[in-house]
Amino acid sequence: MKTEFCKVDEALSILVGKWKPIILLHLFNEGTLRFSELKRLMPDITQKMLTKQLRELETEDIIDRVVYPQVPPKVEYSISEYGKSLQPVLNVMHEWGSAHTKHMQEKRNRKNLEQSS
Amino acid sequence: MKTEFCKVDEALSILVGKWKPIILLHLFNEGTLRFSELKRLMPDITQKMLTKQLRELETEDIIDRVVYPQVPPKVEYSISEYGKSLQPVLNVMHEWGSAHTKHMQEKRNRKNLEQSS
DNA sequence: CCGAATCCCACAAGATACTG
DNA sequence: CAGTATCTTGTGGGATTCGG
Numbered sequence: 001m002k003t004e005f006c007k008v009d010e011a012l013s014i015l016v017g018k019w020k021p022i023i024l025l026h027l028f029n030e031g032t033l034r035f036s037e038l039k040r041l042m043p044d045i046t047q048k049m050l051t052k053q054l055r056e057l058e059t060e061d062i063i064d065r066v067v068y069p070q071v072p073p074k075v076e077y078s079i080s081e082y083g084k085s086l087q088p089v090l091n092v093m094h095e096w097g098s099a100h101t102k103h104m105q106e107k108r109n110r111k112n113l114e115q116s117s
Numbered sequence: 118m119k120t121e122f123c124k125v126d127e128a129l130s131i132l133v134g135k136w137k138p139i140i141l142l143h144l145f146n147e148g149t150l151r152f153s154e155l156k157r158l159m160p161d162i163t164q165k166m167l168t169k170q171l172r173e174l175e176t177e178d179i180i181d182r183v184v185y186p187q188v189p190p191k192v193e194y195s196i197s198e199y200g201k202s203l204q205p206v207l208n209v210m211h212e213w214g215s216a217h218t219k220h221m222q223e224k225r226n227r228k229n230l231e232q233s234s
Numbered sequence: 235c236c237g238a239a240t241c242c243c244a245c246a247a248g249a250t251a252c253t254g
Numbered sequence: 255c256a257g258t259a260t261c262t263t264g265t266g267g268g269a270t271t272c273g274g
Contacts (some may be wrong), residue, residue, distance in 0.1 A: 143264085151255085151256090152255070152256050152257080153255060153256075156256090164256075164258090165258080165259090166258065167256095167257095168256080168257060168258085184256095188255090189255045189256080190255045190256050190257080191255070192255080192257085193255060225263090
């Protein structure tokens with residue numbers, strides 16, 4: 001692979017953001033969620049951040065945003081057809097991440113063992 | 118998948134950093150590289166950043182750092198055995214990233230077409 | 235209910251200079 | 255050659271308030 005054509009950064013740029021992976025996970029799990037439902041699933045996120053992250057995912061075509069013109073407002077989010085192509089990427093990253101957590105855990109254990117001996 | 122156990126963030130935390138993917142790509146391609154060789158391959162990175170990113174990858178066990186005690190100094194970096202487990206992750210991300218670049222490109226083309234009609 | 239607007243801080247990253 | 259040490263700046267993310 002030529003370094004000039006490395007597109008890992010491109011994928012990274014879509015996924016980085018403190019809340020994007022968890023937002024995507026909820027949408028993959030639940031299918032469709034209202035803004036308020038997402039907010040309830042992630043109590044620590046502020047409305048501003050939730051809005052921002054959703055907008056960014058929307059401009060990248062990863063998620064669909066449907067506004068129901070009514071009062072009170074109702075906005076539903078879901079993974080777009082195109083966005084579903086992200087599933088395998090997220091899976092691979094999740095699995096490697098799990099393995100890595102375990103790896104670093106065991107490393108710490110070994111170090112503690114050395115110290116106590 | 119339970120949201121509490123989402124480990125995508127874990128993988129992300131290893132890969133984020135403006136230069137990490139390209140550093141890893143060079144090391145995967147070349148096998149072993151000296152500090153100065155990496156610097157030459159990435160003219161725009163500062164020594165400080167190169168050092169920092171390499172240190173972070175090292176503490177996560179992704180790369181090996183070998184110091185030759187001689188004057189002038191010589192330090193070689195390479196992907197660790199464990200680090201090689203990242204290869205498939207990077208591949209998947211690269212391929213999705215390429216496809217996404219194309220997707221957004223075509224989207225722009227369609228929009229331009231609409232405007233000119 | 236869903237968001238926009240504003241203010242704020244921490245931290246990633248760059249520029250530059252120095253050293254064993 | 256392979257790094258530190260400082261200083262500065264840009265930006266991601268948080269708290270809070272206001273609006274349709």
